[in-house]
Amino acid sequence: MKNLVLVGGGHANLSIIKKQKKESHRDKNFTLISPDPYQYYSGMFSGFAEGIYSLNDIRIDLQSFCNAHGVTFVCDTAERIESEKKQLILSNNEPLAYDALSVNAGSYVQDPVPGVSEHALSLKPNFLFPEVVDQLRYSEKPVIVGGGAAAVELAFSLTAWRDKNVPGNKGISLVTRGKF
Structure with a gap:
């Protein structure tokens, strides 16, 4: 059984999950890693800010999504990739072996401006x-x-x-x- 690990619950990885269910990949084990139990749809952020959409309107419950698609969900942060060992290290230092890895982790702001x-x-x-x-x-x-x-x-x-x-x-x- 091949282990396919998906880091991040963004569009690309959720599309992979949807596609794998349709194609019935019984010889592959899929695992989704995300630091939050929800994935938020940024296209609806302005509508949420204005009060048009509720919190539940703009987010996907990743555990429920994964359960519905036969995928293991791990709510944790991927700290580093050890490519020579083909493993992902999580925030608790647990290694997660993979045969294929998809990283769609999003972005964050790291501003060096003091204050x-x-x-x-x-x-x-x-x-x-x-x-x-x-x-x-x-x-x-x-x-x-x-x-x-x-x-x-x-x-x-x-x-x-x-x-x-x-x-x-x-x-x-x-x-x-x-x-x-």
Whole structure:
């Protein structure tokens, strides 16, 4: 039996899981590793921030998803890959052997600017999003840094939510290095 290990519950790995069930890979053992029991769909983040979608609307319960597809789910963090031994080391130092490995772990912000980690919130990794949105909704003067579509959508969505739910809403500042 071959061990196929999937790191991260993003689109690519969930698609692999769906496909393997359809193709009935009885000679393969699939394991999904994710640090959070839920995978959040970032395409719905702005709607969640505005209050259009509920938390359950924007997330997939990975344990239930894996159970439905005959896949083992491990809620843990992949710390390192030992490719010469063909094993993944989890946060508890347990090795997990693999014959094939798919890494779709997402991203996180690691900003070397002094003070950022003490005074800012990050939307990455995306399982932090609901907690961050809750803090931004009730912050006195939230500032969103970034000029991309996601930052602008989030600023508009949070403003709409705050206009309805926060008396005396003072708005949201959007900071970018470029021009709009």
